Amino acid sequence: MGAVAEVCRSSVGTKAIVAVSGLVLWTWVVLHVAGNLTLFSGPAVADGYAAALRGTPAALWAARAVLATAALAHVVGVVSLTRAARGARPRHETRAQRASTPAARTMRWGGAFLLGFVGYHLLHLTFGIAHPHFVSGRVYDNVVLGLRPAWVAIVYVAAAVLLGLHLFHGLWAVTRSLGLRPETAARRRRPAVAVVSAAVAVGFAAVPVAVVVGWLR
Numbered sequence: 268m269g270a271v272a273e274v275c276r277s278s279v280g281t282k283a284i285v286a287v288s289g290l291v292l293w294t295w296v297v298l299h300v301a302g303n304l305t306l307f308s309g310p311a312v313a314d315g316y317a318a319a320l321r322g323t324p325a326a327l328w329a330a331r332a333v334l335a336t337a338a339l340a341h342v343v344g345v346v347s348l349t350r351a352a353r354g355a356r357p358r359h360e361t362r363a364q365r366a367s368t369p370a371a372r373t374m375r376w377g378g379a380f381l382l383g384f385v386g387y388h389l390l391h392l393t394f395g396i397a398h399p400h401f402v403s404g405r406v407y408d409n410v411v412l413g414l415r416p417a418w419v420a421i422v423y424v425a426a427a428v429l430l431g432l433h434l435f436h437g438l439w440a441v442t443r444s445l446g447l448r449p450e451t452a453a454r455r456r457r458p459a460v461a462v463v464s465a466a467v468a469v470g471f472a473a474v475p476v477a478v479v480v481g482w483l484r
Contacts, residue, residue: 278351285344286441291337293434295330300470306483307473310407317406342382349375374436377429384426391419410474411483420475427475431468435460 302320305313320327387397392413395401400412414420438460477483 278348281344281347281351284340285348288337288341288344289437289441291333292341293438295334296430296434296467300467303474304470306407306410307477310405313407313410314405318404338385342378345375345378374433377433380429381426381433384422387422388426407483411478414475414478417479420479423475424472427468427471430471431464434467435464438464 302316305316390397392409398413401409414423439457
């Protein structure tokens with residue numbers, strides 16, 4: 268147990284924890300996008316899908332516990348790696364040298380925005396605290412009415428874009444963090460990672476856009 272704890276405290280172990288927890292969260296994101304797309308099939312399908320999820324409360328709460336644990340591990344691991352990187356960074360290093368792609372440059376502040384957005388999203392469309400017209404069980408109407416204000420739709424679209432960038436960098440780096448693939452293989456995998464990340468971003472952004480333009484009403 269001591270050896271395992273020592274590995275987890277090391278930078279290699281922390282990167283592995285961030286990678287594994289990130290994969291868990293990515294799996295949930297893909298399933299969440301698929302659930303969101305049921306909105307395009309109408310209120311009966313979307314509300315029925317949500318009712319089916321609530322019909323298995325034990326599984327639902329187990330999934331929530333896994334997600335909460337993964338999210339906590341991911342955030343704590345990222346904060347730990349960020350502090351370690353800052354401590355080891357040469358003072359003369361420029362910002363451009365630290366991150367070479369837009370996705371990499373947005374990982375930290377974009378991750379903070381996404382963390383705040385998740386809290387807002389839960390209050391808005393899950394618990395209805397930040398939704399003046401929320402009615403429990405009426406998922407389709409809650410989404411349409413909740414995303415109708417332009418500023419709310421903009422926040423959701425911005426979160427979708429940042430999520431896509433976050434996934435692109437994270438999925439590209441995950442196998443390297445786990446020591447499963449060499450750098451050359453990671454570079455060859457980059458186009459596929461870009462397609463997956465873009466598809467997730469478009470899937471999330473499609474709902475607020477559809478509400479604003481009137482496709483969902």
